[in-house]
Amino acid sequence: MAMASVARRKAYLLSRNLSGGCSDALRYSYSLTSFSRGFASGSDDNDVVVIGGGPGGYVAAIKAAQLGLKTTCIEKRGSLGGTCLNVGCIPSKALLHSSHMFHEAKHSFAHHGVKFPSVEVDLPAMMAQKDKAVANLTKGIEGLFKKNKVNYVKGYGKFVSPSEVSVDTIDGGVTVVKGKNIIVATGSDVKSLPGVTIDEERIVSSTGALALKEIPKKLVVIGAGYIGLEMGSVWGRLGSEVTVVEFAPDIVPSMDGEVRKQFQRALEKQKMKFMLKTKVVGVDTSGNTVKLTLEPAAGGEKTTLEADVVLVSAGRVPFTAGLGLDKIGVEMDKAGRILVNERFASNVPGVYAIGDVIPGPMLAHKAEEDGVACVEFIAGKAGHVDYDKVPGVVYTHPEVASVGKTEEQVKSLGVAYRVGKFPFLANSRAKAIDDAEGIVKILAEKETDKILGVHIMAPNAGELIHEAALALSYDASSEDIARVCHAHPTMSEAVKEAAMATYDKPIHI
Numbered sequence: 001m002a003m004a005s006v007a008r009r010k011a012y013l014l015s016r017n018l019s020g021g022c023s024d025a026l027r028y029s030y031s032l033t034s035f036s037r038g039f040a041s042g043s044d045d046n047d048v049v050v051i052g053g054g055p056g057g058y059v060a061a062i063k064a065a066q067l068g069l070k071t072t073c074i075e076k077r078g079s080l081g082g083t084c085l086n087v088g089c090i091p092s093k094a095l096l097h098s099s100h101m102f103h104e105a106k107h108s109f110a111h112h113g114v115k116f117p118s119v120e121v122d123l124p125a126m127m128a129q130k131d132k133a134v135a136n137l138t139k140g141i142e143g144l145f146k147k148n149k150v151n152y153v154k155g156y157g158k159f160v161s162p163s164e165v166s167v168d169t170i171d172g173g174v175t176v177v178k179g180k181n182i183i184v185a186t187g188s189d190v191k192s193l194p195g196v197t198i199d200e201e202r203i204v205s206s207t208g209a210l211a212l213k214e215i216p217k218k219l220v221v222i223g224a225g226y227i228g229l230e231m232g233s234v235w236g237r238l239g240s241e242v243t244v245v246e247f248a249p250d251i252v253p254s255m256d257g258e259v260r261k262q263f264q265r266a267l268e269k270q271k272m273k274f275m276l277k278t279k280v281v282g283v284d285t286s287g288n289t290v291k292l293t294l295e296p297a298a299g300g301e302k303t304t305l306e307a308d309v310v311l312v313s314a315g316r317v318p319f320t321a322g323l324g325l326d327k328i329g330v331e332m333d334k335a336g337r338i339l340v341n342e343r344f345a346s347n348v349p350g351v352y353a354i355g356d357v358i359p360g361p362m363l364a365h366k367a368e369e370d371g372v373a374c375v376e377f378i379a380g381k382a383g384h385v386d387y388d389k390v391p392g393v394v395y396t397h398p399e400v401a402s403v404g405k406t407e408e409q410v411k412s413l414g415v416a417y418r419v420g421k422f423p424f425l426a427n428s429r430a431k432a433i434d435d436a437e438g439i440v441k442i443l444a445e446k447e448t449d450k451i452l453g454v455h456i457m458a459p460n461a462g463e464l465i466h467e468a469a470l471a472l473s474y475d476a477s478s479e480d481i482a483r484v485c486h487a488h489p490t491m492s493e494a495v496k497e498a499a500m501a502t503y504d505k506p507i508h509i
């Protein structure tokens with residue numbers, strides 16, 4: 001049965017040549033031979049040991065167990081879910097939602113005919129709701145481990161050999177966990193900036209920004225990326241004056257340029273200030289406020305900026321401290337990322353790596369896909385991840401979501417293309433709910449109409465993008481999307497109309 005489904009998948013992948021002719025068919029052919037060190041049979045050894053219980057690690061562990069492999073997951077923080085669940089995706093989305101509700105209540109409800117005398121923020125209650133969401137979800141993963149018979153060891157793991165991990169357990173003991181195959185899923189940590197010392201009170205990383213005890217009057221954010229804009233939005237909505245200092249000429253440099261411009265305007269309307277092409281060259285914490293010294297990125301006259309709290313969000317770096325990778329000879333690149341091949345195998349036989357600790361987008365869903373594919377390869381099955389089709393979402397309001405290539409990337413490839421756009425101002429659902437700021441933009445190959453990239457700015461862009469992700473994964477054309485019947489009235493109709501605009505004409509504009 002399993003062989004039949006593998007054969008079907010191989011025929012499918014080869015026939016479709018899915019990701020631009022490179023990875024899928026190739027990855028499949030790797031998967032036909034198991035490069036793993038084999039599986040445990042009756043011994044105490046594990047088939048798979050996973051170091052790190054984040055979205056990459058815990059998903060890999062569950063999938064490995066589901067594939068019948070004896071599996072142990074080692075996690076040092078005492079709770080599962082990694083950065084994402086404990087101090088990342090989930091708590092930030094909880095605060096984004098709560099702060100959005102406050103902002104709506106204060107600024108939009110009356111317009112909809114919903115009035116009450118006053119609205120105020122109860123910050124401890126907001127934080128408690130966030131903490132409850134995190135606690136429930138981390139416990140949920142422990143439940144999934146039990147259900148799938150994944151052995152869970154709480155402690156700090158380090159390699160003593162390519163098949164043995166010594167764990168300093170959180171209750172003070174030491175234990176050695178042996179595995180035929182070991183997956184490193186140790187994630188990432190905040191990138192520090194020279195001369196800017198994070199104390200998680202006045203100079204905070206995202207972790208501190210998720211747990212401030214008071215709403216800062218002035219918040220300065222260093223870095224206009226995902227974290228800076230999301231956490232800047234949270235505190236801006238709650239009343240902080242937010243200034244974002246960005247080294248590059250643009251916010252979220254990886255975003256489609258046209259959508260980015262509209263996005264920046266939307267954030268500026270929400271009173272977020274931007275200082276682009278600017279770098280922080282000094283920080284003085286001696287007074288009651290933090291004083292930042294700034295300089296144009298290209299050099300020039302220095303200026304100062306005061307803040308009650310400074311958020312350092314200038315990127316993240318792979319986390320491999322104390323793992324002993326050098327001891328077993330695992331190769332890494334200059335950025336400290338573990339180098340792996342198409343099967344997530346490092347240069348050391350039996351040692352694999354997934355998620356934020358390897359090259360690729362630092363996103364939870366990408367880490368999960370890595371985890372599943374990695375253990376499928378270990379089990380001798382077909383694994384599949386296409387980094388060109390990983391959606392990205394900035395969860396501000398409006399949200400910005402994209403999948404595939406930006407217009408700048410398409411241009412640089414020299415591909416002849418068409419663009420179809422549709423504004424939410426012409427979408428009936430968006431108008432009905434009075435939340436119509438945004439656009440859908442589709443890029444398709446001129447000759448074949450094959451979709452190359454989709455970019456959406458909309459209140460719920462993070463949900464809308466998956467129609468596009470599916471289309472891209474199936475090599476669909478814009479006409480394929482346009483000819484699918486979309487329910488009315490929905491925001492999704494804007495995707496259909498943008499698709500119509502790509503190969504022909506939209507109806508409603």
Ligand SMILES: Cc1cc2nc3c(=O)[nH]c(=O)nc-3n(C[C@H](O)[C@H](O)[C@H](O)COP(=O)(O)OP(=O)(O)OC[C@H]3O[C@@H](n4cnc5c(N)ncnc54)[C@H](O)[C@@H]3O)c2cc1C
Binds near residue numbers: 083088089156323362
């Ligand atoms: C504020 C914030 C918001 C984010 N929001 C989103 C979002 O909305 N969507 C999204 O897709 N991504 C988001 N991310 C990124 C996302 O969190 C990461 O891409 C994702 O967590 C990576 O998963 P991972 O499993 O590779 O690593 P991690 O989640 O970092 O997990 C690694 C785990 O390994 C453990 N570990 C490390 N070393 C050892 C060791 N030696 N022994 C034992 N355990 C060890 C760590 O304690 C950690 O729990 C956000 C990140 C931040 C910081």
Ligand SMILES: NC(=O)c1ccc[n+]([C@@H]2O[C@H](COP(=O)([O-])OP(=O)(O)OC[C@H]3O[C@@H](n4cnc5c(N)ncnc54)[C@H](O)[C@@H]3O)[C@@H](O)[C@H]2O)c1
Binds near residue numbers: 363
């Ligand atoms: N919604 C999401 O999916 C989400 C949310 C949060 C975090 N994340 C992930 O976490 C990672 C880290 O987030 P992040 O926002 O820290 O990084 P980022 O890479 O998204 O953005 C960092 C920004 O800081 C700028 N920068 C770098 N050095 C600087 C300096 N010295 N001065 C001023 N600006 C500087 C960069 O040009 C960039 O715009 C992201 O790569 C993202 O993948 C994802």
